[in-house]
Amino acid sequence: MTIGSLIIDMRSVVTVAxxxxxxxxxxxxxxxxxxxxxxxxxxxxLNDDDLGDMPRRENKHG
Structure with missing residues (x-):
């Protein structure tokens, strides 16, 4: 068994896994x-229930 065939076998195992x-x-x-x-x-x-305690950020864009 050569290194090349071992690498090909390992690639196959990794692909199947x-x-x-x-x-x-x-x-x-x-x-x-x-x-x-x-x-x-x-x-x-979409739920705003959990945002009640968080401070709102001001919109500084235009």
Missing amino acids: SFITFLGIVWWAYSSRRRESFEQAAYLA
Whole structure:
């Protein structure tokens, strides 16, 4: 076994491991158990409830 063939084998292993990791992330993201928490996170920027304690910045542009 030469170094070249070892590198090719390692590239194959890394590619397969990366693809399996990608599939795991997709499965996790589209899991029905995650839907509610992702929907809540999607509206975090629109909720002003948590901004009550933060001082407002003045707009200094024009």
